[in-house]
Amino acid sequence: xxxxxxxxxxxxxxxxxxxxxxxxxxxxxxxxxxxxxxxxxxxxxxxxxxxxxxxxxxxxxxxxxxxxxxxxxxxxxxxxxxxxxxxxxxxxxxxxxxxxxxxxxxxxxxxxxxxxxxxxxxxxxxxxxxxxxxxxxxxxxxxxxxxxxxxxxxxxxxxxxxxxxxxxxxxxxxxxxxxxxxxxxxxxxxxxxxxxxxxxxxxxxxxxxxxxxx
Ligand code: ZN
Numbered sequence: 001x002x003x004x005x006x007x008x009x010x011x012x013x014x015x016x017x018x019x020x021x022x023x024x025x026x027x028x029x030x031x032x033x034x035x036x037x038x039x040x041x042x043x044x045x046x047x048x049x050x051x052x053x054x055x056x057x058x059x060x061x062x063x064x065x066x067x068x069x070x071x072x073x074x075x076x077x078x079x080x081x082x083x084x085x086x087x088x089x090x091x092x093x094x095x096x097x098x099x100x101x102x103x104x105x106x107x108x109x110x111x112x113x114x115x116x117x118x119x120x121x122x123x124x125x126x127x128x129x130x131x132x133x134x135x136x137x138x139x140x141x142x143x144x145x146x147x148x149x150x151x152x153x154x155x156x157x158x159x160x161x162x163x164x165x166x167x168x169x170x171x172x173x174x175x176x177x178x179x180x181x182x183x184x185x186x187x188x189x190x191x192x193x194x195x196x197x198x199x200x201x202x203x204x205x206x207x208x209x210x211x212x213x214x
Pocket of ligand 1 (some may be wrong): 084090117
């Protein structure tokens with residue numbers, strides 16, 4: 001079958017679980033690029049489906065904080081003349097309103113924010129060192145965009161042999177193809193665990209991560 005835009009494809013079976021329990025002290029939550037330019041309708045690269053992920057991500061974040069699970073925010077960060085602007089146009093310029101993480105998911109003082117210049121949250125950042133030096137083995141990755149920065153960050157984590165997880169209601173893409181492509185790769189290629197709803201990611205015990213409040 002084909003459509004005017006190319007072949008029609010069928011999404012292969014993707015394994016989804018209802019519920020997972022993770023040990024708080026060996027787990028981290030990575031919230032990818034939930035910044036005004038991507039998540040706010042006034043943003044420069046607005047992803048409409050990202051809006052409905054705010055609530056489940058916020059719930060996950062609150063439970064992670066309660067269980068002292070290491071929480072890391074990535075912040076896509078570009079400086080003037082970034083070569084990526086030839087693909088996407090100007091976005092998340094450091095210091096701009098669009099660059100800021102949305103208010104609903106704002107990091108607390110002392111929480112880790114990793115500024116990244118590329119799709120992959122590990123590329124040129126201290127992310128691997130932060131996870132490794134805290135003995136993290138399980139990495140939950142949520143945020144946007146599913147097939148871009150979320151997928152590249154999950155891929156990069158999996159290639160370093162972290163166990164990776166995501167939730168279907170907590171990632172977003174510009175269209176269904178991109179969304180299911182990301183899930184397919186996370187499941188099939190990176191052996192990640194996909195949970196239907198973020199609220200069913202449960203942390204057991206207390207993590208080692210203590211937030212500094214001043
Ligand atoms: Zn970018």
